[in-house]
Amino acid sequence: MKIPKKKRTPLEVWNLIALSILLLYILFLVQPLFNLLKSSVIHSDGGFTLEYFKKFFSQKYYLSTLINSFKVSTAVTVFSLLIGIPLAYFYNLYEIKGKKPLEILIILCSMSAPFIGAYAWILLLGRQGLITKTIEAILPVTVPRIYGFNGIVLVLVTRLFPLVFLYVSGALKSIDNSLLEASENLGVSGMRRFFTVVMPLCMPSILAAALLVFMRSMADFGTPLLIGEGYRTFPVEIYNQYVGETSVNHNFAAAISVVAIVITALVFYLQKFVASHYRFSMNSLNTIERKKIHGIKNVLIHFYAYFLVFISLLPQIYLFYMSFRKTSSSGSVFTKGFSLDSYKIALKRMSSAIPNTIFIGGVSVLVVLFLAVLVAYLVVRRENVITNTIDTLSMLPYIIPGSVVGIALVITFSKRPLVLTGTATIMIIAMIVRRIPYTIRSSVAILQQIPMSVEEAGISLGASKLQTFFKITVPMMKNGILSGGILSWITIITELSTSIILYTSHTVTLTLSIYIFVVRGTEGPAAAMATILTLFTTLSLILFIKVSDGKEMVM
């Protein structure tokens, strides 16, 4: 008896989903990037040209923006590691009073838009800054100014060291206590143990954190714009070339964007190369026990942790205070006394900012979660050519600076057949594109924890593939998905570099409104909006902690 072999049907439901997602990626990611590349090499008369690239590399001014960005990112990365690694080490090895609230505050530091920090630091340490004036009035010294390189690094480090803290804490939690005991037993303890055992074991996480910090500082746009003054970095240059008041040149902006992508891609692969030498897995049965320490060491550790958090949160605290100060009727000059005027002005002039934020952020998060869970499932459970392509494409936005995403989308969706420029839709698409790599990674991590056999059990009991997915897999991922969603939400509502390219007066969000108030010099309302945004992020963060139930945070 010979039976004709039947091929498995190619149009299985998961294949259909994979194809649809691939199509979305082509439409909203590949096509815009292609158009960006095209526009960087097309002359205004339509012919091929490399003149924009020549211009960029031949003029010292443009090249210097790149070098400046590199310097800033390197400095920020180094300082964030120098500050974040010891903090994580102290936090996880020693008993620190109020460690839970401290952790929340550390995370909160990372969750405000950096430019808001920059703005607050100007109020504190700028030419007319509170601290500057106070000190210079009392002491015969000149306080170093906040503008330029130093200011940018200060602002970004206070925003980004928490990422290092979170990553390294995660690694420390997966180290088995017996490894530390073994090293002590062999006569290696204290600092030597830190450098010979703890650091190497944390290396994969340290490298991952370093990459993230580097990418974020490289792509940050608001901070150098506000506090950089003469110190130009290339995200600012891209923005100026694209929407600036003088000499707008879209093709040149596209060319700079392409250079930016190439550089971040190189950094990305360099990191992957280095990280590949540090791959190992740990299985911790007994996590490290926090030790009580006494005396001066104890005091120093507490001081280090709390002083760091205080400095990092100082901008928010100061803006919170300023938001309740009385201002002139326009909101631009602070006067004596306290009032709620700033809030009234802010909410009157930017009445749609809060609904816009909730709408754009909310829709983006829902779509991101929906797509990310599907992609994660495809990548982990249905490996084939299509899903591998999706996996690669999904990581692409990781290396693309936010402003570049914005420009690529504008170039693509300003003309027929699909005109989206100026709509909330394009903002939503941009947020989805930017945020999806992170959510996919965290969903993949969750899914890899779920053994395949659980789904097979569902199928063997008679459930269909989709039934199994929605009844078994998704509920098991629920908490992870939800906490990932809240994190995405926080990132999206504090996002500036993409939305600043895409917004119109109808799609102003909270973060954009703060930026607009700052630029216009209406500082009272800016402080008020910043406080509202901080309230939003703080509440979201508390929700996140409730949902994630002490699990690791994946940024």
Added chain:
Amino acid sequence: MSVDITIKNAVKIYGQNVVIPNLSVEVKKGEFFTLLGPSGCGKTTLLRMIAGFNTIEGGEFYFGDKLVNDLNPSKRNIGMVFQNYAIFPHLTVRQNVAFGLKTRKLSAEEVRSKTDEFLALMQIAEYAERLPEKLSGGQQQRVALARALVIQPDVLLMDEPLSNLDAKLRVEMRTVIKEIQNKLNITTVYVTHDQEEAMAVSDRIAVMEKGVIQQIGEPKDLYQRPANRFVAGFIGKTNMITRNLVVEGNTATLKISDSYALDFPGSEHHTSQQVLLSIRPEDYQILEEDEGGLAATVDDSIFLGLMTNYFVTLETGERADIIQESPLKSIYKRGSRIRVKIHREKINVFSEDGERNLQLEG
């Protein structure tokens, strides 16, 4: 309704790797059938082909006379118990057990009564409303069994179900599994690498290696008359030595040493040749008297309670593992000189390459 399973010429290929070259086997209706072998032998692969989770590169799989090659796993009506139990952690014990019934669109009444029946059968009714994480390993195992059995599957498949339990629970649970299987009389295919476990539960065992079934038989046959060197070594312990089989006229003898030889029946079927002897530790007997058999020196002795294990060096220079019921008098210490003889009927004689058991021929 329980069915028999027929597998004809099954082939499994992963990429360039042929995991199962050509395998045929029949599992009888209601039988407890075990696939036994070392890790990587293809036993789990074969089980997953039966379940429908692995693709089939060749051959035919029948449940009864129904070809199931292209049948979706959810349509095969199998009950499967996984190595890690694969209990749905977000559902209570009751919801876990009821899951398969609900997908079958049974009435709420029926779901409830059947679930209750199997919760009671597996003695987990008191945990019905708990989440699985609150259960011990043995209790989770019972949930997994109840969930697989409640749907009244045609076939029960079990993939190393006891390997995550501690030694004591393992023994307890295998009795539970055997009893339930007897009671429901359901065709069961069971995968394990633990030969003792296989012997304890199975009606028949297929010993697999490198994707090939080496021997199928009842536990007793596999132990006492292994088909080849692999089976002899995998099931139980054994000492292997190479010797000459000398056939002269009507008599055949196995020359163990210059002064010690054993008769070998069936001289008419064999010619003189080198053979491989498989002598289990209990096939040696330590002699009380100081003559006959083989001389040996005790290298080490281990008192195990009921039995005592001796590691000895024979006069021929080979080492042997011997086991005896513990005597009341003191056991032989290291360095003792003893004499041993071999229980001729119990040993197995293989061709020199170990591929054929000469006693199973002729």
